[in-house]
Amino acid sequence: xxxxxxxxxxxxxxxxxxxxxxxxxxxxxxxxxxxxxxxxxxxxxxxxxxxxxxxxxxxxxxxxxxxxxxxxxxxxxxxxxxxxxxxxxxxxxxxxxxxxxxxxxxxxxxxxxxxxxxxxxxxxxxxxxxxxxxxxxxxxxxxxxxxxxxxxxxxxxxxxxxxxxxxxxxxxxxxxxxxxxxxxxxxxxxxxxxxxxxxxxxxxxxxxxxxxxxxxxxxxxxxxxxxxxxxxxxxxxxxxxxxxxxxxxxxxxxxxxxxxxxxxxxxxxxxxxxxxxxxxxxxxxxxxxxxxxxxxx
Ligand SMILES: O=C(O)CCC(=O)C(=O)O
Ligand SMILES: [Fe+2]
Numbered sequence: 001x002x003x004x005x006x007x008x009x010x011x012x013x014x015x016x017x018x019x020x021x022x023x024x025x026x027x028x029x030x031x032x033x034x035x036x037x038x039x040x041x042x043x044x045x046x047x048x049x050x051x052x053x054x055x056x057x058x059x060x061x062x063x064x065x066x067x068x069x070x071x072x073x074x075x076x077x078x079x080x081x082x083x084x085x086x087x088x089x090x091x092x093x094x095x096x097x098x099x100x101x102x103x104x105x106x107x108x109x110x111x112x113x114x115x116x117x118x119x120x121x122x123x124x125x126x127x128x129x130x131x132x133x134x135x136x137x138x139x140x141x142x143x144x145x146x147x148x149x150x151x152x153x154x155x156x157x158x159x160x161x162x163x164x165x166x167x168x169x170x171x172x173x174x175x176x177x178x179x180x181x182x183x184x185x186x187x188x189x190x191x192x193x194x195x196x197x198x199x200x201x202x203x204x205x206x207x208x209x210x211x212x213x214x215x216x217x218x219x220x221x222x223x224x225x226x227x228x229x230x231x232x233x234x235x236x237x238x239x240x241x242x243x244x245x246x247x248x249x250x251x252x253x254x255x256x257x258x259x260x261x262x263x264x265x266x267x268x269x270x271x272x273x274x275x276x277x278x279x280x281x282x283x284x285x286x287x288x289x290x291x292x293x294x295x296x297x
Pocket of ligand 1: 185205231232261262275
């Protein structure tokens, strides 16, 4: 069989010229190159544009995108919160460095009591959920880790981000509510052990989490020095658009199908961030976390 194929390849059939073979091979070659560049795997997109570099401090950088159809349908229900504009923002001056450092210490001291066996761990101060090997435990049941000051800083920073979103999207702050899940994340290059470790998949927050209308991310470590890989990537039609995490950097965007995104795999080091989510639906609102009183945990 193999011999047959070889002989067919080396002796052109009558009527097929070498020129034709070269032309066909060229077509195959062009097709392979095109497949590499325009392949369906979004994460392989060759064209990548940096929206925010970790080396630059941005007071504000924004980009407006077209809102999807279902956004306009939902506007009827939440007209004060869905103001007709969809887009993304990066701001480096909303959260102070000392506040970001304080939040990093909260994340580290909480995660000391657990941590995933794979590459992604979370800590949720609202529910107490903490990654532990391949599952989750309630940190409030096992340790008395946090102080009132920790909760005060957390709330102050959340309020600043809430105001920045309300102002940027031109809404009354009362129309926008904190929702769940809102959580610290720690990512590294460890091999995934469960689906919860697979943070690198393209997703849409409104579909993944249900209640989100506005997603915000506060970065607690620096791309390039604390870790490599791990950039945030918007999967736009024309190109992938990256945000490089930077200590204290706030990035926020409307959470619908206009913003598919993923986090690149971390190659080395440790990446810390907080996902703080907001909804327009008062029924999906959550309150600020409070320090569990003695005997309550
Ligand atoms: O940490 C990030 O940069 C993004 C995380 C994310 O996409 C999410 O929590 O839904
Ligand atoms: Fe997300």
